[in-house]
Amino acid sequence: SSELTQDPAVSVALGQTVRITCQGDSLRSYYASWYQQKPGQAPVLVIYGKNNRPSGIPDRFSGSSSGNTASLTITGAQAEDEADYYCNSRDSSGNHLDRFGGGTKLTVL
Amino acid sequence: QLQLQESGSGLVKPSQTLSLTCAVSGGSISSGGYSWSWIRQPPGKGLEWIGYIYHSGSTYYNPSLKSRVTISVDRSKNQFSLKLSSVTAADTAVYYCARRRITGTTNWFDPWGQGTLVTVSS
Numbered sequence: 583s584s585e586l587t588q589d590p591a592v593s594v595a596l597g598q599t600v601r602i603t604c605q606g607d608s609l610r611s612y613y614a615s616w617y618q619q620k621p622g623q624a625p626v627l628v629i630y631g632k633n634n635r636p637s638g639i640p641d642r643f644s645g646s647s648s649g650n651t652a653s654l655t656i657t658g659a660q661a662e663d664e665a666d667y668y669c670n671s672r673d674s675s676g677n678h679l680d681r682f683g684g685g686t687k688l689t690v691l
Numbered sequence: 692q693l694q695l696q697e698s699g700s701g702l703v704k705p706s707q708t709l710s711l712t713c714a715v716s717g718g719s720i721s722s723g724g725y726s727w728s729w730i731r732q733p734p735g736k737g738l739e740w741i742g743y744i745y746h747s748g749s750t751y752y753n754p755s756l757k758s759r760v761t762i763s764v765d766r767s768k769n770q771f772s773l774k775l776s777s778v779t780a781a782d783t784a785v786y787y788c789a790r791r792r793i794t795g796t797t798n799w800f801d802p803w804g805q806g807t808l809v810t811v812s813s
Binding site for chain 1: 740743793797803806
């Protein structure tokens with residue numbers, strides 16, 4: 583399948599660690615990028631490549647990949663991390679196509 | 692600092708053509724190594740990749756929209772545009788433009804415009 587699958591919702595206690603996953607065949611060949619979206623705002627890139635953070639993204643955000651699964655980990659989740667998170671990857675068909683996962687709603691308790 | 696700003700009609704009638712423009716500031720749209728993308732998000736739903744264009748003019752589109760989409764670039768104005776024909780209510784969404792970068796086995800979208808809501812209604 584060329585789709586990217588994410589859990590619709592995940593919750594984490596304040597200060598704890600949470601992993602958000604993204605599954606898809608294309609992830610065996612390509613790294614995922616991850617985006618945080620808060621209500622009424624545009625998505626913001628938080629992780630790309632093997633484990634790269636853009637300037638200004640806290641180091642509690644990290645990325646990893648194994649087989650057909652990419653993961654975004656937040657170590658010590660903060661209240662401001664409550665948001666929707668989307669993964670993105672190139673399509674494995676080799677046709678220069680892109681795809682987004684369905685998104686995960688993260689709730690910080 | 693590169694910034695992108697979408698503009699265009701916020702209300703389009705069914706069967707007509709949606710037209711949006713993304714103005715790029717703080718950098719050149721002709722810079723190598725980047726492509727320029729459109730992504731949309733229906734109300735309350737997830738992100739959907741529409742397509743992108745390289746500075747060379749090469750374009751790639753989501754197969755589900757390919758028959759209705761055209762993305763073009765105007766280097767003289769440092770902007771790129773989206774046209775989506777034969778729209779229906781299902782095309783109602785916030786439309787974002789973004790710069791896409793690809794290196795090896797990685798690609799990412801950064802930065803994004805603030806987005807513009809397009810409603811399809813008579």
